Amino acid sequence: MSRQKRGNLSLREDLRVNTPGIRGAVESAIFHGRRTWCWRMQIRNGQDFATGLFFIAIGLGAYWIAFDYPMGTAMRPDTGVLPKALAWLLVGTGLILAVKSLLADGPRLTGWAWRPAIMITIATVAFALLVDRLGLVLTMLVSMTLAAIGTPETRWREYALFAVFMVVLGVVVFIYGLGMPIPTWPKGLSWR
Amino acid sequence: MALDGLLANLALGLSVAATMQNLMWCLMGAVIGTAVGVLPGVGPVATMALLLPVTYVLPAEGALIMLAGIYYGAQYGGSTTAILVNLPGESSSVVTTLDGYQMARQGRAGPALAIAAIGSFFAGCVATILIAAAAPPLTQLAQKFAPADYFSLMVLGLVFSIVLARGSIVKAFGMVFLGMLLGLVGTDVNTGNLRFTFDISDLFDGLGFVPLAMGIFGIAEIIANLTNPERRDLVSSKVSNLWPSREDFRRSRGPILRGTALGSILGLLPGGGAVLGSFSAYTLEKKVSKTPEKFGTGMIEGVAGPEAANNAAAQTSFIPMLTLGIPSNAVMAMMIGGMMIHGIIPGPQVMEQRPGLFWGMIVSMWFGNLMLIVLNLPMIGLWVRLLLVPYRLLAIAVLFFCCIGVYSLNNSANEVLFIAAFGLLGYLLIKLDCEPAPLLLGFILGPMMEVYMRRAMLLSRGDPWVFVQRPLSLTFLVLAGILLLLVILPFIRKGRETAFQE
Numbered sequence: 001m002s003r004q005k006r007g008n009l010s011l012r013e014d015l016r017v018n019t020p021g022i023r024g025a026v027e028s029a030i031f032h033g034r035r036t037w038c039w040r041m042q043i044r045n046g047q048d049f050a051t052g053l054f055f056i057a058i059g060l061g062a063y064w065i066a067f068d069y070p071m072g073t074a075m076r077p078d079t080g081v082l083p084k085a086l087a088w089l090l091v092g093t094g095l096i097l098a099v100k101s102l103l104a105d106g107p108r109l110t111g112w113a114w115r116p117a118i119m120i121t122i123a124t125v126a127f128a129l130l131v132d133r134l135g136l137v138l139t140m141l142v143s144m145t146l147a148a149i150g151t152p153e154t155r156w157r158e159y160a161l162f163a164v165f166m167v168v169l170g171v172v173v174f175i176y177g178l179g180m181p182i183p184t185w186p187k188g189l190s191w192r
Numbered sequence: 193m194a195l196d197g198l199l200a201n202l203a204l205g206l207s208v209a210a211t212m213q214n215l216m217w218c219l220m221g222a223v224i225g226t227a228v229g230v231l232p233g234v235g236p237v238a239t240m241a242l243l244l245p246v247t248y249v250l251p252a253e254g255a256l257i258m259l260a261g262i263y264y265g266a267q268y269g270g271s272t273t274a275i276l277v278n279l280p281g282e283s284s285s286v287v288t289t290l291d292g293y294q295m296a297r298q299g300r301a302g303p304a305l306a307i308a309a310i311g312s313f314f315a316g317c318v319a320t321i322l323i324a325a326a327a328p329p330l331t332q333l334a335q336k337f338a339p340a341d342y343f344s345l346m347v348l349g350l351v352f353s354i355v356l357a358r359g360s361i362v363k364a365f366g367m368v369f370l371g372m373l374l375g376l377v378g379t380d381v382n383t384g385n386l387r388f389t390f391d392i393s394d395l396f397d398g399l400g401f402v403p404l405a406m407g408i409f410g411i412a413e414i415i416a417n418l419t420n421p422e423r424r425d426l427v428s429s430k431v432s433n434l435w436p437s438r439e440d441f442r443r444s445r446g447p448i449l450r451g452t453a454l455g456s457i458l459g460l461l462p463g464g465g466a467v468l469g470s471f472s473a474y475t476l477e478k479k480v481s482k483t484p485e486k487f488g489t490g491m492i493e494g495v496a497g498p499e500a501a502n503n504a505a506a507q508t509s510f511i512p513m514l515t516l517g518i519p520s521n522a523v524m525a526m527m528i529g530g531m532m533i534h535g536i537i538p539g540p541q542v543m544e545q546r547p548g549l550f551w552g553m554i555v556s557m558w559f560g561n562l563m564l565i566v567l568n569l570p571m572i573g574l575w576v577r578l579l580l581v582p583y584r585l586l587a588i589a590v591l592f593f594c595c596i597g598v599y600s601l602n603n604s605a606n607e608v609l610f611i612a613a614f615g616l617l618g619y620l621l622i623k624l625d626c627e628p629a630p631l632l633l634g635f636i637l638g639p640m641m642e643v644y645m646r647r648a649m650l651l652s653r654g655d656p657w658v659f660v661q662r663p664l665s666l667t668f669l670v671l672a673g674i675l676l677l678l679v680i681l682p683f684i685r686k687g688r689e690t691a692f693q694e
Contacts (some may be wrong), residue, residue, distance in 0.1 A: 048360070051624040055366045062373055065388055075654030079385040082642050086373045093366040100362065109623065113419035117619055120415050120591065121612050127595040128608035143595065144588050151418045153584045162585050166592060178249070180600055 045106030048097045055094030063087035119150030135183040136175060140167050201551045202324060208552030209559055214257055217250065218556045221258035222563045225265020229272070230575045232279045232583075234590060236266040238410040240526040242593050244402050244533060245600045252534035253549050257556040259530045260510070263523050264316060264557065267466055267503045268564045271308040272575055275301055275495070284466035284502040287474040291487060291494030303436035304495050307444050309568045310436075311500035315452040316561035319507035322456055323514070324554050327543065330515040334540035339647035340658045344668035346641045349518050351672040352461055353630045355679050356468055363626045371634025372641075374399055381639075382646055394606045401529045403598050403607050404635060407614020408621070408628045409522070410594045414587045415619045434569060440492050447477050447497035455504030460511055461520065469505030470498035507557060514550065515540060518637070522629045525636045 043049045062083060072078025123146035130139040144163055148154045174180045208214060228239045240259050247255035270282030275292035288308065295304040337345070350368050357364035377388045378398025389395040436444070454476060455469035477497040478484045487494050510527075512520045517539030519525040528538045536542060536549070543550045568575070598607045621628055652658035660666045 047625055048363075051363055051366070051626060054620070054624065055370070058370060058373070062388070069385065069387065070383075073654060074656065075649055077646055077649055079380045079383050079387060082638075082645075083373065083376055083387060086369050086376070086638075090366060090369045090373070093362060093369060096362050097360075097366070107625070112623065113415060113619075116415045116418035117616065120411060120418070121616055123591060124411065124595060124612035124615065125609060127592075127599075128605045128612070131595075131599060131608075132605055140592060144592060147588045147591050148584075151584055151587070153418075153582075155584075158585070159588075162588070166589060170592065170596070174596055174600070178246070178600070180596075181603060182599075 043101055044104060045101035046108035047101075048106055049101035050109055052094040052096070052098030052101060055090045055097065057094075059087045059090030059092075059094060062090070115152075116150040119146055123147040123150070131182060133186065135185040135187075136170055137167055137184055138186065140170055197328070198324060201328075201547070202555060204547060205324075205551030205553075205555035208253055208548045209257065209555040213251075214254055214552065214556060215559065217254040217258040218261050218560050219563055221261020222265040222560050222567060224258075225262040225267075226269035226272075226564065226567055226575060227578060228262070229266035229269020229281050229285075230578050231269075231581075231586065232273055232277075232281050234586065235282060235409065235413070236263050237405065237522045237526060238413065238590070238594075239266075240523065240530070241402055241405040241410060242590075242597045244526070244529055245597045247530055248533055248601075252531075252536060252546075253552050255530055255534060256527065256549065256553050257560075259527055260553060260557060261560045263527075264503060264506045264560060265564055267499075267506050268309060268312055268568050269575065270502075271312070271495075271499050272305060272568065272572065273579065275304045275308065276576060277579060282466070284470050284506070285499075286467075287470050287498045288495055290474070291489070291491045294488065294490035295492065295495065298490050300433075300490070302434040303440050303492065305572060306434050306436050306569060307440060307492055307496050308499040309565050311444065311448040311451065311496045312503035313561050313565045314448055315455060315500040315504035316507060316564075317558060318452050319456055319459070319504045320554060320557045320561070322508060323511055323557070324551075326511055327515050327550075327554070330511065331540045331543045334516050337540075337664065338662060339644040339651065340662050341664040341668070343641055343644040343648055344659055344665040344672075345516065346518060346637045346644070348668040348672045348675075349512075349520065350630070350633060350637060351675050353521075353633045355675050356461070357627045357630050359625055359627055361679055363624070364630045367621075367626050367628065367631040368634040371631035372638030374404065374631075375635040375638035376642070381643070394604070394610075398639075399635075400598075400601065400607060400610070401525070401532075401635070402601055403610040404614050405522070405526065405529070405632060406594050406598060407611040408618035408631070410590060411611055411615025412618025412622055412628075414591055415615065416622045417583060418587055434572075436492075443492050444496035446480075447473075447493045448500045450476060450480070451497035451500030452504045455501030456508045458501070459505030459508030459520075466502040466506040466509075469501035473497040473501030503561075510557075513538065514542065514553075517542070519633060522632045525632050528636060 066080055066083035066087060069080030069083060070078040071080045071084075123143045126146055127139055127143040130142060134142070141163060144166060145159075148156075148159050148163075171184060175182060175184055209218070224239065224243070225236065228234045228236060240262055243259065243262070247259065250258070266282050267284060270280060270285035271288050271292065273279055273281030274285040274288035275296050278289050278293040280286040280289055292304045292308070295301065354361060354364040354368060357367075373388075375398075377395055379385070379389075379396055380387055386396065451469075451473040454473050455466075458469045458472060459466070461468070474487075474494060474497060477493045478487050481487065481491075481493060483491075506523075509520045509524055512518050513524040513527055517528070517537070519528050531538050531542075536546065594611060595608050598611050599605060601607060618628060621631070648658055649656070658665075659669065
């Protein structure tokens, strides 16, 4: 890619191409401004850089949402004071981190564990959505199996035995023992 | 007179703690604590978060006694794994792996375990007495606090948690701010205005502490741990020859005393707690030792000191929570969560309004330590067997307990969705190398600080100088300032990093 072309990348593309870790790309330059002059800066600490961006994004988002919150007076500070102050503090912290990441070397972002992250999240969400409808037994089986898919280490025969054990334990402890108002089985056959 | 009062208080505590029911909850906490301590990848914070909803059905005394037992129980259990498997069962037993595992490889696992347990027991007893002695005067002091003083004390607490957090200080700052921001979600108590609720009715009451802690500590840990399959190299499943030799005892006496003293002090610091205690004690033992080069090759001093220190610190960290209502670490934040579930507002008034609860909990700590030494020494083989449960199954069990635990809080499936979201946030924070403990403290302290800030401003008629005009408040702020300066100086910071790396 020529310099000029890279200078025209949108910030997002630029990050995608150039931030170490996000694409695993090598450390490389971010170009700002015009064609004739551009300054070269290396992201030397991908982890800090990403953290900085994360803080800045949250801070700006919080400020935007809190924009209309009333500020009150010094004697009676109102709803908006602390949210806005914290939003700016977060942005400031993020800026420091981002600048620091250009000045000193540090660790890059390492690879994401997509498989467990996605499967564990889906398993949790599945539990939330199903438990009132399908009852505890089926929900547990679905949710635990989804979680088991999350790691390549699962041995399915061992898992099957474990799942039966957990379901029995769950029903005995939480429904009979603690008397939680969760249905054991789906109510009727309709989904309501 | 002071002694009489103390004895009367302890007698009251004894009458509460020694009831059959409360002894049972104490035992339960100790057993669960040891179990999660032994198991790597399951920590006391996540466990307490899991059990908070369950404690709802217990009386307040039983609930808090059990929750406390989990924390100090985990300190005992953590050392077992550290010594036998070379894996820290808890972060506070990281340094125990250095010399403990070497001892185990030399066939001296028994003495290492025994000294760890005895050191912990001694430290636990001393710290219990310390809590009982320190609590009343501190409580009296706390009653003189004006809102401005509380505000500044909380600032100091947050600064401590930032300074003592592992890794980058700037990130710890960000985590505190983020935590405070999360704490503001919901209805503003003073005005009734809604903040950051996105018109979601589940958010009108604010984010729950339990879903937040469970997501960030429980679910996120599962995701992270499933990525890096651990290896467990169990030295041997049978531990023989438990009793340490006379020589072992002689060499451990000093380290246990020093570890107890150091741990007790560091436990008091906000943000301190067990981890800091054990690291510092190891460093101290190395400095004091005539043969520092031998550390790491199976020196019993390197087991005795840190193990005494982490247990002492675990217990003295209750002091700021009990007397001032200020959590000094994530576990204490969890204890405050447990109190609030039972409608107890933590603070100096707890000791006066619920003396039975207060002193009962303190005395129960001594019972708990006694139970733990029995649980951990003769029954060590049982706990070792727990290590045979592979993490791939443990993870699924923990996930299920998280889900059903949060569901049972309000019988609301929507809260389970929150833990999914917080789990992802927590995983992001792990990848960004941001320690979540300051976030949790900010989450708890943020809304409290806002309340005190408003009261102080109202009392001073809008004059912000009130925070430096009151001597107590000024002292806290100056201390906070000095701490920050110390940390920003690179010289001190280097020292801090090496202390943590060792």
